[in-house]
Amino acid sequence: MKCSKCGFDNADDALFCEKCDWKLSETYIPEMKVNRAIFSYVALIVGIIAVIPIIIGDMLIVSLILGAIGLVLGGYSFNASRLMNLPNKNLLLALGGIGLLLSVIAFMYGLTILV
16 A cells, blocks of 8 residues: 555555555645745835835825735734745845835824824
């Protein structure tokens, strides 16, 4: 019997794989891993887009909404990058931090104009 997890050929009467101890009667479904590095790039893009209405001087409500979205994305991406062990960790921290900073500026500016 072939193991659905590691592909090892086991005896026909085996209950568990001799190599990886997977229960042979169950089908192995590998878990999908999310590439968290993409959040740093998205946070930077959202931060830049959130600041554009401030520069143009129009659509400040858009700046407020995008700033709020950027705050969530930037905070997540900054912390996720900090906890990951990737070779480009410093770059991801910088991108997430810049996106977070731009989002804070856009959110605060939009908030002060509305109030």
